[in-house]
Amino acid sequence: MIFVTLGTFDMPFNRLLEYVDKLIESGKIVEEVIVQAGFTKYNSNNFKIIDFLSNEEIEQYYNNSSFIISHGGTGSLMLGVKKGKKVIGVPRLAKYGEHNNDHQIEIINLLKEQNFILSAFDYDELSMAIDKIQYFEPKKYVSKTQVIIDFISDYIDSF
Template identity: 45%
Template sequence: MIFVTLGSQNFQFNRLLIEIDRLVEEGKITEEVFAQIGYSDYKPKNYCYKEFHDRDEFADIMSKCDKVITHGGTGAIIGAVKKGKKVIAVPRLAKFGEHVDDHQLQIVEQFEKMNFIKYVDHEGELEKLILNIDKASFQNYKSNTLNIISSIEKFVEV
């Protein structure tokens, strides 16, 4: 299953939803797709969706999927990577009214350089990536939280 998650900020991301709808309608995506569409105006016609999920619903869907298509938000990306999902990120772009600037482009570029995800900055490239994502091999995410806490504790003790 593919889980599409667009975050909870008050911006639409119709461009991505429309492209996924087209790919499902044309039979390019044959597996089940479920989306959390947030504040988008576009309502998918060829796959199930909900505007927002509570924490338990979100966790349940995330546990059932093997692929995540997401915007370029750090939280969404890290959450999926931590769960071992194959992640495709499509950054929101200011020129489409999807965000105030293009910082998500820099975020997804860095995550791809670290080999945690794949990204496309143009929705037309999504089809090829979806068809090949199962062949991709990614770096496993290892949290650095304990090292950071240890460093802070050592600093405070001094």
């Protein structure tokens, strides 16, 4: 199963769902596809669309997916990265009315440069990323939270 998440931003992201529809119709995607669409209204006979999910339900879909196709929201991308999942990030773009600005490009480029995710900015790139995903080995995420906690604790203990 492939999980596609568009997040909860209140602007539509039909472009990504059109790409996924086309990839299914061409036979490039053959797995079941589940979409968390948020405020995006889209109809397809090729995949199941759920508007909103609880955090627990999203975690379950992430855990059970072979890979995730995600908008460029930090929370959605990092959930996949932290779980060690294969993720393709597709940014919402201002020029298509999908967001107010293009900050998602920066987030996706940064995570791609560090080998945490693959990226796609258009249909052809998404098609190529689908081809690469089975061989892609994402970099393992290592949390620095404990380092920060230890630093603060040591600082407090020094008084």
